Amino acid sequence: MYRALFPRDVFAELDRLQREMQEAFAFSPTIRGFGRGGFPALNVGATPQSVEIYAFAPGLDPAGVEVHLERGVLSLSGERKSTLAASNEKTIAHINERFVGRFRRVVSLPDDIDPNTVTANYRDGVLHVSVKRRESAQPRRISIQ
Amino acid sequence: MSEQTIATQETQTPQTEAALLPPVDVIEDSAGITLYADLPGVAKDQLNLRVEAETLTIEGQLSLTLPEGMQASHAEVSLPGYRRVFTLSRELDTEKVSAEFKQGVLTLRIPKTAQAQPRRIAINVA
Numbered sequence: 313m314y315r316a317l318f319p320r321d322v323f324a325e326l327d328r329l330q331r332e333m334q335e336a337f338a339f340s341p342t343i344r345g346f347g348r349g350g351f352p353a354l355n356v357g358a359t360p361q362s363v364e365i366y367a368f369a370p371g372l373d374p375a376g377v378e379v380h381l382e383r384g385v386l387s388l389s390g391e392r393k394s395t396l397a398a399s400n401e402k403t404i405a406h407i408n409e410r411f412v413g414r415f416r417r418v419v420s421l422p423d424d425i426d427p428n429t430v431t432a433n434y435r436d437g438v439l440h441v442s443v444k445r446r447e448s449a450q451p452r453r454i455s456i457q
Numbered sequence: 458m459s460e461q462t463i464a465t466q467e468t469q470t471p472q473t474e475a476a477l478l479p480p481v482d483v484i485e486d487s488a489g490i491t492l493y494a495d496l497p498g499v500a501k502d503q504l505n506l507r508v509e510a511e512t513l514t515i516e517g518q519l520s521l522t523l524p525e526g527m528q529a530s531h532a533e534v535s536l537p538g539y540r541r542v543f544t545l546s547r548e549l550d551t552e553k554v555s556a557e558f559k560q561g562v563l564t565l566r567i568p569k570t571a572q573a574q575p576r577r578i579a580i581n582v583a
Contacts, residue, residue, distance in 0.1 A: 352497075353533040359526050366521060368497035368534055370561025395482055395493050402487055409480035410495055437497035437561015438521060 351411040352388070352439070356419060360451055363421055363443045370437030379432050379441060384423065386441065389416040476540035479515070487575050489568035490549060496539050497561035504558055506565070508551045513543045515563065548573030 352369035367388050369377070377390040394412040396405055421443060429444035482493040496504065499517035507514045518538040545551060550570045557564045 354531065355529060355534055356531040357523070357527040357529040359524050359528070362524065364524060364527055366498075366534075368561075370495045370497040372560065396484065404485045405482065406485060406490075407481055407483040410482050410493060411480070434560070436500055436520070437495070440521075442524075 351415045352417065354417060354419065361445055363425055365419055365441040367439040369439050374434040377439060381427050381430055384421050384425065385418055386421055387416060387418045388439065475536050476538045477536050479539045479541055489566060492565040494563040495561060496563055499561065501558055506556055508554060511545045513545055516540045
């Protein structure tokens with residue numbers, strides 16, 4: 313299931329409602345959700361001045377993460393190394409749920425963003441990308457002469 | 458009367474609030490168990506590790522700095538925290554658990570007790 317970017321879509325709302333019901337009654341909701349998403353999980357939000365993207369990607373080397381913005385499409389890609397690499401015949405992996413390997417996620421951004429003002433920082437395993445909106449697109453109060 | 462007391466007990470337990478289930482890796486070697494858990498967005502002081510009897514509880518609250526007036530339009534991480542509970546076995550030494558938390562990844566090392574560690578037994582030939 314999938315939470316749409318357009319909250320006014322009736323079917324998406326029904327989907328979301330159903331998913332929230334499932335989450336409310338499930339024994340333990342999973343971080344990867346019900347088949348949607350993948351790694352890293354993304355939260356997207358907006359303020360009148362900017363668009364904020366939070367990628368929940370723990371344990372990465374920030375130098376190895378690629379953040380690209382091209383024609384209004386933001387893509388995040390990189391690779392997460394396995395922690396099982398050091399294992400040998402004497403070690404047993406009882407649970408192996410964490411994501412390993414290459415990842416890539418893409419977010420399409422609104423039209424009014426300014427591609428020159430992207431900032432990205434990595435803290436507590438969360439990659440936060442902030443893209444400013446263009447000055448001309450921001451709401452302005454017009455004073456009466 | 459008795460039903461009422463049960464109901465109040467239930468509301469007091471923090472277990473009832475919804476939390477995300479963090480993905481983990483658990484690897485065992487001859488000297489102990491290593492657990493890796495993904496808890497992105499949790500600051501070090503918001504992470505809570507507890508060992509009670511033979512139960513290990515990992516809890517963390519998300520602490521993201523959101524800009525003022527932000528409206529979420531898409532949320533895959535939509536709950537305020539993480540929780541996961543494990544039952545430990547008797548041969549693990551819960552007194553000597555060591556933990557490291559780095560960039561959202563928790564590494565827990567639980568050694569086995571000295572008695573439980575494998576020993577090579579020399580065979581005496583008469």
